[in-house]
Amino acid sequence: MLDILKIKDDFPILKSSPHGKKLIYFDNAATTQKPTQVVEAVADYYKKYNANVYRSPHYLSTLSTESYEEARESVKRFINAKTSESIVFTRNATESINFIAYTWGLKHIGEGDVIVLTIAEHHSNILPWQMVAEKKGAKLKYVHLDEDSRLDLDEFKRTISEGHVKLVAVQHASNVLGIINPVDEIIDLSHRNGAKVLIDGAQSIPNMKIDVEKLGCDFYAFSGHKMLGPMGIGVLYIKEDLLDDVPPFLSGGEMIDEVFEDHSTFAPSPLKFEAGTPNVEGAYGLIKAIEYIEGIGLDNILKHEQELTEYALSKLVEIDYVKLYGPKNAENRTGIISFNVLNVHPHDVATILDQDGIAVRSGHHCCQPLMRYLGVPATVRASFYIYNDKSEVDAFVDGLKDVRKWFR
Amino acid sequence: MSDLNQLYSEIIMEHYENSPNRRELENPTIKERGHNPLCGDDITLELKMNGDVIEDASFVGHGCAISQASTSMMCDLIKGKNKKEALKLVEKFIDMIHKKDVDLDELGDAQILQGVSDFPARVKCALLAWKTLEKII
Numbered sequence: 029m030l031d032i033l034k035i036k037d038d039f040p041i042l043k044s045s046p047h048g049k050k051l052i053y054f055d056n057a058a059t060t061q062k063p064t065q066v067v068e069a070v071a072d073y074y075k076k077y078n079a080n081v082y083r084s085p086h087y088l089s090t091l092s093t094e095s096y097e098e099a100r101e102s103v104k105r106f107i108n109a110k111t112s113e114s115i116v117f118t119r120n121a122t123e124s125i126n127f128i129a130y131t132w133g134l135k136h137i138g139e140g141d142v143i144v145l146t147i148a149e150h151h152s153n154i155l156p157w158q159m160v161a162e163k164k165g166a167k168l169k170y171v172h173l174d175e176d177s178r179l180d181l182d183e184f185k186r187t188i189s190e191g192h193v194k195l196v197a198v199q200h201a202s203n204v205l206g207i208i209n210p211v212d213e214i215i216d217l218s219h220r221n222g223a224k225v226l227i228d229g230a231q232s233i234p235n236m237k238i239d240v241e242k243l244g245c246d247f248y249a250f251s252g253h254k255m256l257g258p259m260g261i262g263v264l265y266i267k268e269d270l271l272d273d274v275p276p277f278l279s280g281g282e283m284i285d286e287v288f289e290d291h292s293t294f295a296p297s298p299l300k301f302e303a304g305t306p307n308v309e310g311a312y313g314l315i316k317a318i319e320y321i322e323g324i325g326l327d328n329i330l331k332h333e334q335e336l337t338e339y340a341l342s343k344l345v346e347i348d349y350v351k352l353y354g355p356k357n358a359e360n361r362t363g364i365i366s367f368n369v370l371n372v373h374p375h376d377v378a379t380i381l382d383q384d385g386i387a388v389r390s391g392h393h394c395c396q397p398l399m400r401y402l403g404v405p406a407t408v409r410a411s412f413y414i415y416n417d418k419s420e421v422d423a424f425v426d427g428l429k430d431v432r433k434w435f436r
Numbered sequence: 437m438s439d440l441n442q443l444y445s446e447i448i449m450e451h452y453e454n455s456p457n458r459r460e461l462e463n464p465t466i467k468e469r470g471h472n473p474l475c476g477d478d479i480t481l482e483l484k485m486n487g488d489v490i491e492d493a494s495f496v497g498h499g500c501a502i503s504q505a506s507t508s509m510m511c512d513l514i515k516g517k518n519k520k521e522a523l524k525l526v527e528k529f530i531d532m533i534h535k536k537d538v539d540l541d542e543l544g545d546a547q548i549l550q551g552v553s554d555f556p557a558r559v560k561c562a563l564l565a566w567k568t569l570e571k572i573i
Contacts, residue, residue, distance in 0.1 A: 047439075373500035375475055376444070379558060383440055391475050399476075405498055406476045434444040435453075435501075 030324060030332050032417045038063040038320075039415055049385025052420045057203050057231060057364050057411035058389055059253045062317075069316040070258055073309045080305055082282060092308055099311035100298070103263055106318045107248065108239040113271060116264040116301040117311055121230040122152035124249030124264035125197070127301075128226055129156030132247075132274045133195070136224075139165035141194040144187055144223070146171045146179055146209070147401050148202045151394040153228045157197055166194070172401065177354045179209050185217060193223040200232035204393050204409065205354035206337065206364030208232065215244050224270075230254055234413065235333055235362050237326040240265050252310060257317035261310030264301075271297040278303040329414055333363030336412040336421060340365055343425045349432060353402055363412035366393075369428065372435045374408045380434060384427040442551030443558070444501065451545065452501040455508035459494050469497075470568030472560050477503035481511075481568050488518045490573075495565070502549070502558050507565035509546040519573045526566045533562055 036042050039061045044051050053061060073095060079088035081096050097112075104112040118124045133156070137143065143157045147170045161168050169187050174180040188196070196218040201208045211227055218225045226247040229238060233250040240248050248265040252258060266274055276283055276294055280303040285293040294300040321329065338358035344350050349370040355361060369377050374390035381388055389409045392399045399405060410424060464482035471478040477499030484492035493511040497504070510529070514522045529546055531538045533553050540547040552562040 373498075375477075375500035375558070375561065376502075379443065379555065380440060405478070434440065435449070 030328060030414060032415060035324070036415045038065065040064060040067075042415060046385045046387070047383050049383075052384075052386045052416075052423055054410040054412065054416065054420070054424060055387045055389050056234075056413035056416075057254070057409065059259070060234060060256050060413050061415070062256055062258070062313075063320050065316045065320055066256055066258065066313045070309050070313040073312040077312070078308075081308055082299075095312045096306065096308045099315050102315045102318050106238075106322070107263075107265060108241050109265055110241055110268050113297040114240075114266050114268055116266060116298045117306055118249075118262040118264050119260050119307070120251040120253070120262035121228060121249045122251075122262075124247075124262055125153055125226065125228060126156045127264050127277045128247050128249075128266075128274070129160050131277050132224075132270070133157070133160040134163060135275060136273065137164050137166050137194045140192060141166040142169055142190075142192045143167070144169050144171065144184070144193055144196045144198075144218075146198050147173065148179075148205060148207070148395065148398045149197070149199055150203055150228065150230065151396070153197050153199060153226075154397065157195075167192075169193075170397070173207075176356070177205055178207050178360075181210060181213065184214060188217050188221045188223065191221075193218070193221055195224050195226065197226040197228070199228040199230070200236070200238075201362045202354075202398075203231050203364065204366050204395050204398055204407065206231075206361040206366075206411075207355060208236070208360050208362065211243060211245070219244065231362060231364070234321070235326060235330045240267075246270055252314045252317060255317055256320055258307075258310040258313040261307050261314050266297075266301075274301070276300050276303070280304055282306075324414060330362070332414060333412050334358040334361070336416055336418065337361065337363050337365060339418055340410065340412075340421045340425070343421065344428075347425075347428065350428065353404075353407060363416075364409060365411075366407040366409045368404060368407055369431050372431055374406045376435070377408045377428070377431050380431045381424070381427045384423070384430070386424055386427050388424075439551070439554060443555060445548055445551075447545055447548050448501060448505040451505035451508040455504070455511075457494050457508045457511035458496065458504075460496055461492055461494050464494075466572050468568055468572045470564050470571075472499075472503070472564055475500075475561070477561055477564050479503065479507050479565060479568065481507070481565060481572070483572070488520075490514050490517055490519075490522060499564070500558075500561050502552060502561040503564050506546065506549055506562045509544065509549070510565045510569065513544050513546055514569070522569065522573055526570045529566050530563060533559055 077091040079092040081093045171184045224246040227245045229250040234255040246267045252261040283303040351368045353366040378390035461482040465485040466483040469480045479497035495507045535553045
């Protein structure tokens with residue numbers, strides 16, 4: 029059991045009162061709130077350590093470089109990477125995926141090659157691969173869902189065995205349905221068929237213990253802001269054996285070895301992947317986010333999310349005008365519930381809930397192919413995290429009952 | 437709750453749920469799709485022109501109550517108006533939603549959407565039809 033009251037106390041923003049109501053923040057899959065520890069770390073960085081990294085031999089620059097490299101070490105340990113050379117700081121998961129598409133993708137994917145995706149991917153794990161496919165004459169193949177709204181592993185097996193698959197790019201967990209994909213099996217099957225694997229970890233990093241060594245994936249992408257960290261700091265993990273196969277993405281300062289008038293050589297990894305002054309404050313804040321999450325324990329976080337999901341599902345199935353999407357139980361899924369209120373557009377649902385202080389998202393969640401596959405233009409999404417509790421779920425369910433008052 | 441009363445008033449709900457303007461025209465002179473890519477409101481506006489005059493206007497599509505009601509109200513308002521008159525109404529509506537001081541009488545039922553100006557996240561829903569019309573006449 030998490031000590032929710034103690035946790036809530038660490039998040040000053042949860043004391044806000046939208047429209048005079050107590051805030052119930054159920055939009056965690058979009059971004060989580062930040063504990064005081066993270067907020068203060070960012071301020072501390074500027075109060076105590078700010079200078080540009082790597083460049084200058086002075087006292088502050090050394091402290092700044094140490095802060096930044098401490099963050100890299102912290103992430104390395106957090107996801108159990110073999111070496112810190114594999115940890116590249118980006119802005120977010122979107123940039124991490126684009127990074128691999130524009131570098132490794134354009135270099136290694138060619139005409140007639142196949143890129144396998146799932147129908148539930150976020151646009152940020154679709155559009156970069158559409159770009160590669162278009163530029164290189166490669167083909168995209170999508171794996172769909174089974175009757176229980178989970179990834180159809182048999183279809184995946186058939187697709188991968190059809191050959192020519194160069195890359196499998198798949199989300200670890202869905203930002204709409206909450207389903208956790210069987211990435212162990214996907215990675216194993218992909219490798220046996222000669223394909224590399226990129227995992228979009230945006231929705232799994234906040235609530236699952238990630239061990240990239242054990243997973244064996246080639247690339248793992250995630251954002252700091254969905255795991256209590258600051259916005260604008262993200263991570264790209266590149267497996268050690270592939271570091272030389274991935275060309276630099278952006279070029280310029282910090283990433284070079286030597287620059288001549290007509291050519292240049294690059295710094296070793298990971299610096300060759302990080303051009304320009306990086307987001308040091310964000311990286312430093314991320315250290316505290318990791319500490320906070322580890323203090324609670326990832327197993328406890330997932331368990332808590334699943335308890336809230338189970339509780340919410342049990343209440344929502346009782347309401348005949350609520351249509352739920354995704355599996356019918358909370359097993360093997362994160363704290364995300366997508367639904368619609370019959371005859372009420374999701375935006376209207378979200379606006380009405382907002383008047384009760386309840387923050388949910390409505391729309392296509394950057395997953396238009398999935399929406400089309402589910403046959404809906406949009407859904408409402410409630411997503412839970414460590415500071416949410418059952419009384420908030422009760423208020424949310426009561427709020428949903430109110431929604432119908434406005435519509436006949 | 438009073439804010440929501442304004443947003444989901446009887447008249448808005450009537451336009452949303454039972455609009456006679458929600459239909460396809462037989463031979464529309466102009467047909468134009470308008471959509472809000474971020475939220476998914478999606479309408480197709482159809483106009484039957486007689487020279488410079490909008491003889492008939494209708495729409496099909498899907499979206500939230502605000503976007504659909506606003507489209508229906510606009511169709512009511514522009515029937516029988518010439519392009520110049522219609523554009524003036526569009527301008528007036530946009531000004532109203534942006535909280536500018538305008539004479540509301542000419543806007544008919546659509547003046548009830550003034551309340552949307554207090555819901556910044558919903559402004560684009562109310563404006564969708566009007567921006568679409570502005571583009572095509």
